[in-house]
Amino acid sequence: MPTIALPIKRVFSEPRHVREEITWPSGSSSKILTFFKHSIAEAGSTSKFLQIAKTYQELRSSLDACATLADNWDSYGAAKPAKHSIEAADRFLQGLFAALFMPSRVIPSAEGGMAVYFSSDNKTAYMEYRNSGEVILAMFDDHSEPIIVELAENDADEYRALSLIRSYITG
Amino acid sequence: MHQDGRTAIDSFDPEEFLYRRYALVHFADGQVLPQSISFPKPSFNRSKFSRPEDVLHVDCCGGKELPGWGVLESKASDLSVSAESGDKRKFTLYPKHVPNPTCYAHSELWCSSPPLEDAKPTESSKEKLRILLSRALKVKIPATA
Numbered sequence: 001m002p003t004i005a006l007p008i009k010r011v012f013s014e015p016r017h018v019r020e021e022i023t024w025p026s027g028s029s030s031k032i033l034t035f036f037k038h039s040i041a042e043a044g045s046t047s048k049f050l051q052i053a054k055t056y057q058e059l060r061s062s063l064d065a066c067a068t069l070a071d072n073w074d075s076y077g078a079a080k081p082a083k084h085s086i087e088a089a090d091r092f093l094q095g096l097f098a099a100l101f102m103p104s105r106v107i108p109s110a111e112g113g114m115a116v117y118f119s120s121d122n123k124t125a126y127m128e129y130r131n132s133g134e135v136i137l138a139m140f141d142d143h144s145e146p147i148i149v150e151l152a153e154n155d156a157d158e159y160r161a162l163s164l165i166r167s168y169i170t171g
Numbered sequence: 172m173h174q175d176g177r178t179a180i181d182s183f184d185p186e187e188f189l190y191r192r193y194a195l196v197h198f199a200d201g202q203v204l205p206q207s208i209s210f211p212k213p214s215f216n217r218s219k220f221s222r223p224e225d226v227l228h229v230d231c232c233g234g235k236e237l238p239g240w241g242v243l244e245s246k247a248s249d250l251s252v253s254a255e256s257g258d259k260r261k262f263t264l265y266p267k268h269v270p271n272p273t274c275y276a277h278s279e280l281w282c283s284s285p286p287l288e289d290a291k292p293t294e295s296s297k298e299k300l301r302i303l304l305s306r307a308l309k310v311k312i313p314a315t316a
Binding site: 072075076077078105109110111112117134136138145146 | 192194196197199200204205206207208209210213214232233235237240294295298299301302303306
C-alpha cells in the first residue's frame with residue numbers, strides 16, 4: 001500500500017522570498033505518481049461517458065416530447081412527426097450513442113418529420129427523417145454551398161451518414 | 172388587417188420586408204434553423220400591408236394564440252434565393268401576394284424554374300433553399316417560448 005508523506009510545515013519568523021523547488025518522485029514515489037495519473041485519466045474518461053449518457057437521455061426526452069405534437073404544431077400547417085420518423089431518429093440516436101458521438105439537439109421539422117442536429121464552431125450538420133420516408137443529410141457553414149446527400153433508412157446509409165458528419169464536424 | 176375586398180398587389184419592392192413567426196425550438200446559435208421552413212410556398216406577411224407583430228395576430232395564425240413566439244424578417248430581395256439541382260435546373264424563389272380573408276398581408280414564396288412559374292424543386296434543391304432562407308432570416312422580435 002503506497003503511503004504519502006505529509007508536507008513539512010514551514011514556519012517563518014518574518015516574510016521572505018522562498019524559492020519553490022519541485023522534486024519529482026523516484027522509485028516507489030514514481031509508482032504513486034503513475035497510480036494517480038491513471039486514476040485521474042480513468043475518472044476523466046468515466047466523466048466524459050457519463051456526460052454523453054446524460055446528453056443521450058436528454059435527447060431521448062426531446063424525442064418523446066416531439067412524439068406528442070399535434071398537426072399544425074408550427075401554425076403553418078406542418079404535419080406532426082410520424083411514428084416511423086420518431087423511431088428512425090431514435091435508432092440513429094442509439095447508433096450515435098454507441099459510437100460516443102452525440103448530436104446537439106433533436107427537433108421537429110416543418111416538412112413533417114424529425115431532425116437530428118450537430119454543430120461545432122460555424123459548422124452545422126443534420127439528418128432529417130421525413131414522414132414521407134425520405135432521409136436527408138445536410139452539412140453547411142455560414143458561407144459555402146450546402147452539401148446535401150439523399151439517403152435511405154438502412155444501417156449502411158446511417159453508418160455512412162455518421163462517418164460523413166463526424167468527418168465534417170470534427171475536420 | 173382583413174382583406175375587405177382588396178385584391179392582391181403583385182409587385183414587391185426589393186427593399187420591402189417579409190415577416191414570419193417562429194418558436195424557440197427552431198432557434199440555435201443566433202440563427203433560425205431550416206426545420207422552421209416547409210415547402211411548397213412558405214408563408215410570410217409583407218411589410219407593405221402589416222407590421223412585424225401582425226404575423227403573430229390570431230387573424231394571421233388561423234385563430235391560434237402563440238404566446239412567446241417571435242418574428243423573423245428579411246428583405247424580399249434577400250429571400251429570392253436560388254439553388255441548382257443535379258441535372259442543372261435552377262430553382263429560384265420569388266414573393267407572391269396571396270391575401271387571406273383575415274390576413275390581407277399574407278404572402279408566399281413561390282418557386283420558378285424556367286419555363287415554369289410554379290415549379291417543384293428536387294429534394295436536394297429544396298433542402299438548399301431551406302438552408303439559404305434560414306441564413307437570410309433575422310430576428311425582429313425574439314421568441315421566448
